[in-house]
Amino acid sequence: MIKIQDVHKSFADLKVLKGIDLDVKKGEVVSVIGGSGSGKSTLLYCINGIEKIQQGRILVDEIDVHAKGTNRDKLRQRLGMVFQQWNSFPHLTVLENAMLAPRIVKKMNKKRAMEIAKEELNHVGLGDKFDEYPTRMSGGQQQRLAIARALAMKPDYMLFDEVTSALDPELVGEVLDTLRMLRDDGMTMICVTHEMAFAREVSDKVAFFHEGIIEEMGPPEQVISNPQKETTQKFLSKVLH
Amino acid sequence: MGMSFFTPLSWNDSGFILTGVLNTVYISVVAVLIGTILGLAMGFLRAEANRFTNTLLGGVLDILRSVPLIIQLILFSTYIGAMGHPLNPFVAGSIILSLYTMAFMSEVFRGGFESVPQSMIIAGRSLGMSYWQTVVYIRLPIGMRAVFPSWLGVALSVIKDSALVSVIGYMELLRTSEQLISRTQQPLKILIGVGIFYFIISYPLSLYGKYVERKMAI
Ligand SMILES: Nc1ncnc2c1ncn2[C@@H]1O[C@H](COP(=O)(O)OP(=O)(O)O)[C@@H](O)[C@H]1O
Ligand SMILES: [Mg+2]
Numbered sequence: 001m002i003k004i005q006d007v008h009k010s011f012a013d014l015k016v017l018k019g020i021d022l023d024v025k026k027g028e029v030v031s032v033i034g035g036s037g038s039g040k041s042t043l044l045y046c047i048n049g050i051e052k053i054q055q056g057r058i059l060v061d062e063i064d065v066h067a068k069g070t071n072r073d074k075l076r077q078r079l080g081m082v083f084q085q086w087n088s089f090p091h092l093t094v095l096e097n098a099m100l101a102p103r104i105v106k107k108m109n110k111k112r113a114m115e116i117a118k119e120e121l122n123h124v125g126l127g128d129k130f131d132e133y134p135t136r137m138s139g140g141q142q143q144r145l146a147i148a149r150a151l152a153m154k155p156d157y158m159l160f161d162e163v164t165s166a167l168d169p170e171l172v173g174e175v176l177d178t179l180r181m182l183r184d185d186g187m188t189m190i191c192v193t194h195e196m197a198f199a200r201e202v203s204d205k206v207a208f209f210h211e212g213i214i215e216e217m218g219p220p221e222q223v224i225s226n227p228q229k230e231t232t233q234k235f236l237s238k239v240l241h
Numbered sequence: 242m243g244m245s246f247f248t249p250l251s252w253n254d255s256g257f258i259l260t261g262v263l264n265t266v267y268i269s270v271v272a273v274l275i276g277t278i279l280g281l282a283m284g285f286l287r288a289e290a291n292r293f294t295n296t297l298l299g300g301v302l303d304i305l306r307s308v309p310l311i312i313q314l315i316l317f318s319t320y321i322g323a324m325g326h327p328l329n330p331f332v333a334g335s336i337i338l339s340l341y342t343m344a345f346m347s348e349v350f351r352g353g354f355e356s357v358p359q360s361m362i363i364a365g366r367s368l369g370m371s372y373w374q375t376v377v378y379i380r381l382p383i384g385m386r387a388v389f390p391s392w393l394g395v396a397l398s399v400i401k402d403s404a405l406v407s408v409i410g411y412m413e414l415l416r417t418s419e420q421l422i423s424r425t426q427q428p429l430k431i432l433i434g435v436g437i438f439y440f441i442i443s444y445p446l447s448l449y450g451k452y453v454e455r456k457m458a459i
Contacts, residue, residue: 048367076370087364091382101368104378146364151369 001025001155002047002190006056009039010045016042018212021057024157024190027210029183031199031220032192034209035235042190043209044159047073047190048079061156076104080150081159084166086142088134094121094145095130097153103152113152122176140171144178149181158182160191196240200224208232250425261417262438268413269400272338272404274397277392279339280346285376287347288354305344311405318409333405341400349391353384386457390449393450397443414438 002024009017016039024030032040047058049065049072054181058065058129063075066097089097098117102108109118121127136143143163150158160179164172176198182189184201193199198218199206206223208216216223216232227233242279276372283302305313318333359378365375385392408415418435422428 048359050363073371076367077369081364081367083360083364085360087358087361089361089379089383100378101365101370104374106447123411136244147257209247 001061002188004043004047004056005057005058007043007046007053007058008055009042009051009053011040012036013094015213016150017046018137019210020214022207022214022217024188026156026188027186028204029189029191029202030205030207032190032204032207033194033199033224033235033239034105034207034215038209039141039212041161042188042217044161044192047159048076061123069229073105077153078155078156079159080147080155080157082143082146082161082163084152084162086134086146087168088137088142088145090133090135091129091132094126094132094134094137097134097145099147101149116154117148117152120151121145123151123181124148125174138171139167140174143171143175144165146180147178156188158189160189160193162192162194164195165194194239196224196236208235210235247348248424249422250430254421258414258417258434259266261412261414264331264417265400265403265414266337266410266442268334268411269403269407271335272342272399272403273396275335276342276346277396279343281350283343283347284350284352286356287351302344302347305340310337310341310402311408313341314409321416330406330411332410333409334403334411338399338403338406341402342395345395345398348419349388349395350384352391354380354389355384357426358384365412367424389457390450390454393446397446400442401439402423 002022003113004020007017007020016130018223020039020043020092024028024207026189032043034040042051046053047060047065049070053066057067059085060078062077064070065072088101089117093112094116097110098121099110099113102113102116109135118127118130121130121171126141126144126148128138129141137145147158147163148175163179164175167175172195176195179189179191179198180202191199191203195210205217206220207214208223208227208229210231218231222228223232224236227236285297290298314334314337318328318339320332322327335387361379361383362375365379366372369410370378403413404415407413409420410416414435418431422431424433
């Protein structure tokens with residue numbers, strides 16, 4: 001379980017998160033929606049400890065991410081993250097991309113790492129691309145590679161930061177299908193997304209971010225289909241039309 | 242009459258020429274190797290360091306790059322000699338040529354490290370990699386590939402610049418040929434030969450560099 005408690009985060013004078021509270025239970029899919037600059041990405045970076053926080057705390061399976069003694073490199077093995085930009089490692093083949101972290105972080109032997117990498121690549125539909133270099137693939141394929149690469153670390157949680165926003169429209173579907181599949185596998189996920197239909201369909205909970213706070217949170221039938229707050233209504237009417 | 246004073250170039254000279262060739266190759270390889278290792282470290286430091294350290298390092302490297310190599314060689318070897326620790330020409334030449342190479346390589350590698358987008362490094366960290374793992378497995382291979390053609394360019398110019406080490410008495414190809422010239426009085430033949438040698442070494446390497454560059458552009 002991920003517990004986010006009263007999290008405050010600033011960059012110098014800029015207050016980006018102003019007291020975020022959010023629980024993500026095992027097996028839950030939580031979507032985070034909201035305007036650009038509202039702090040959605042920053043929250044994900046704080047969850048996996050890439051960004052520090054100034055106040056509050058974040059617990060991942062009861063481990064305090066930002067506590068002094070926490071081994072964050074180790075903790076990140078439980079938290080897969082995929083970004084808007086797929087960031088394929090261009091010097092490695094598809095298979096090597098997915099094998100790298102299991103090899104060097106988990107010190108797995110080559111055979112085992114290869115098995116796991118192939119399994120995850122098959123899972124996201126890249127079974128015929130093992131020896132391809134990622135730069136020769138489409139954005140959708142590279143994004144699925146990024147997902148497989150994260151899954152090869154066998155994380156307990158997946159954080160998705162607008163993973164379809166940089167894709168050509170015709171490639172969005174294949175990546176969303178991959179996310180649906182993960183949900184069906186029971187993966188716990190936090191999805192920052194602008195795909196409202198997708199969020200409505202897959203989420204157990206939707207959090208609407210506005211200027212560093214969660215303005216409205218609840219089941220998708222409420223937050224997306226029948227928002228209570230005026231700011232939520234305004235945001236939705238902008239993105240839905 | 243006086244012609245008997247000079248002896249023309251003959252096959253007996255080939256051993257002497259070969260020594261010159263090998264010494265040129267030798268000092269070039271040493272300088273490129275050490276210069277690359279030091280340049281890698283320096284380039285990494287510069288890509289990572291704060292502004293203050295960067296300005297400091299940048300200043301030193303600028304001096305090494307802008308003072309003509311021939312002056313650095315003479316200054317260093319005379320100064321060390323005057324201090325009472327004369328170094329043999331190979332050692333003195335290797336030190337200066339390596340540092341000179343480092344100064345150019347550091348810029349090349351710095352560019353390489355900086356060419357790797359921060360987002361790629363964060364992707365590595367989010368997979369659980371440590372800072373140093375991202376350096377070794379992501380920044381180094383990606384950055385180095387990007388700058389390989391420039392690296393080769395510097396290496397090639399170092400091979401040519403190594404001729405200057407002759408001024409402090411190192412018997413590399415140029416100095417060997419100068420001695421042959423004064424003995425044989427056949428400068429044209431010899432200098433053309435030397436020129437061809439440098440060309441034979443450099444040209445295939447530069448072709449290879451272009452080939453790699455083209456391949457990476459795809
Ligand atoms: N590393 C950073 N340094 C300074 N400001 C940042 C940094 N990252 C994000 N910000 C700022 O924080 C705010 C929230 O950014 P972000 O979390 O990326 O928003 P969102 O993902 O909701 O679009 C923005 O104003 C952005 O400019
Ligand atoms: Mg964002």
